[in-house]
Amino acid sequence: MEQRYRPKRDYRSRTRFDVAATRRPPRFRSASQVGLPPIRKGLLVTILLVVLALLLLVWFMGSDFRIQNVQVENNQGVPVAQIVGASGLIGEHTILVDLDAAARRVDDLPGVDAARVTCTWQAQCVIVVQVSEALAIWQGVSAGSTKVWVDRQGKVQRALEEIPAKLTIRVEEGEVPVVGAPLDTKLLRGLNELLVLQPKVTRYDYSRQYGLMYTDEHGWQIRLGVAERDGAMSQKLEVVRQLSTQLIANEVSATVLDVRFAEAPYYVK
Numbered sequence: 001m002e003q004r005y006r007p008k009r010d011y012r013s014r015t016r017f018d019v020a021a022t023r024r025p026p027r028f029r030s031a032s033q034v035g036l037p038p039i040r041k042g043l044l045v046t047i048l049l050v051v052l053a054l055l056l057l058v059w060f061m062g063s064d065f066r067i068q069n070v071q072v073e074n075n076q077g078v079p080v081a082q083i084v085g086a087s088g089l090i091g092e093h094t095i096l097v098d099l100d101a102a103a104r105r106v107d108d109l110p111g112v113d114a115a116r117v118t119c120t121w122q123a124q125c126v127i128v129v130q131v132s133e134a135l136a137i138w139q140g141v142s143a144g145s146t147k148v149w150v151d152r153q154g155k156v157q158r159a160l161e162e163i164p165a166k167l168t169i170r171v172e173e174g175e176v177p178v179v180g181a182p183l184d185t186k187l188l189r190g191l192n193e194l195l196v197l198q199p200k201v202t203r204y205d206y207s208r209q210y211g212l213m214y215t216d217e218h219g220w221q222i223r224l225g226v227a228e229r230d231g232a233m234s235q236k237l238e239v240v241r242q243l244s245t246q247l248i249a250n251e252v253s254a255t256v257l258d259v260r261f262a263e264a265p266y267y268v269k
Contacts, residue, residue, distance in 0.1 A: 031102065046097055067092050067123050075129045077149065077163045078111045083127055087117065094123045103127075110155035110180060134165035138176040138206075148176050153206065154183035166195055172207045187212070190227035197237055211260060218244070218254075225260030235262050 043157050072080045084090065085254035087102040088107050099117045106115035106127060107202050114130040132151035137159060139147045147159035156177045169191075177183050190212055194201070205213040222240055236259045243265055247254050256268035 036221055038123075058258035067119065067125055069099065069123070070125045070127060072130065073126065073128045076131050077134065077159070077161065078109060078129060078131060079158060079160060082109065083112075083115075083129060087125075087127060089117070089119075089125050089127075094119050094121065094125075109157075111149070111151060113151075114149065135195070136167035136169050137163060137165040138169045138171060140171050140176060146176055148179060150177060150183050152190070154185070154188040156181060156183060166202065167191060168203050169212075170203070170205050172205050174208055184226070186226040186228055189231050190224065193227055193231070193233035194224075195236055210258070216240075216244070216252045216257075218248075220244075220254055221256045223256065223258040223260055232262075236260075239265050 068091075070084045070089050072083050072085050075083055083106055086105045088105060089097065089102055097119065099119065103115045103117045106112055106117070106129065111132050111134075112129055115127060116128045119125040124249045132153065132155065134149045135152050137147060139145055145231065148156050149159045149165055150156050154178050168184045173207050187206075191204075194204070194212070201214050203214065205212070210223040213221055213223050216222055223232065224236050239259045239262050240257055243257055243259070246252075247267065252267075252269070254267040254269055257265065258267070259265040
């Protein structure tokens with residue numbers, strides 16, 4: 001008789017939870033099996049970061065950070081446009097700009113002793129100017145002639161408004177000093193010495209032939225020339241006093257005292 005093997009059955013009761021537990025869990029594909037390979041993902045992230053960096057760089061170097069507005073303060077006697085132009089700030093990057101260099105360029109302007117430059121994140125700058133002390137105002141004899149002013153260092157600046165200068169110089173012949181060019185050293189020395197030696201005299205005439213001149217209390221024209229060396233004006237004024245005393249004592253009426261050459265003075269009746 002043929003017999004067949006039959007496996008023993010488990011007749012224990014089984015719940016649906018047991019059945020579910022015996023089922024094979026579904027297989028999930030790993031990250032390496034889904035989507036792009038890891039190398040391609042890294043390359044894509046790198047490209048995105050580079051593009052983002054370039055966009056930030058373009059924005060950072062753009063007009064939002066370029067200086068467009070410059071305010072000037074305390075610039076009496078020096079034009080705003082001249083100061084802003086000399087500073088070179090317009091169009092510069094508000095973070096990369098060299099403020100010290102800009103201040104030095106403004107310092108070099110005639111009529112300026114010092115300058116301070118500050119800029120904000122909003123691309124706005126302020127230039128605070130320390131104006132030079134005006135030594136003398138120069139003007140021609142004709143109405144409407146150009147006016148310039150000279151500081152104690154001999155820098156010449158165009159006078160666009162009333163400047164409180166120590167001296168007034170009327171040019172009888174020729175032109176007033178050239179703007180931007182330094183005043184002649186001998187002439188500048190003479191003005192500085194006269195300002196100390198006779199502070200009550202504030203008006204002088206000037207000509208290329210006779211130099212600096214003024215009218216004294218007798219109505220005489222005093223021709224001084226220029227200061228060829230330190231102390232020259234003091235020596236010339238001393239000659240003026242001695243010569244005036246002699247003329248008055250001798251009751252001589254003069255119209256001109258010429259002491260341009262202190263060793264050889266003369267007078268004109």
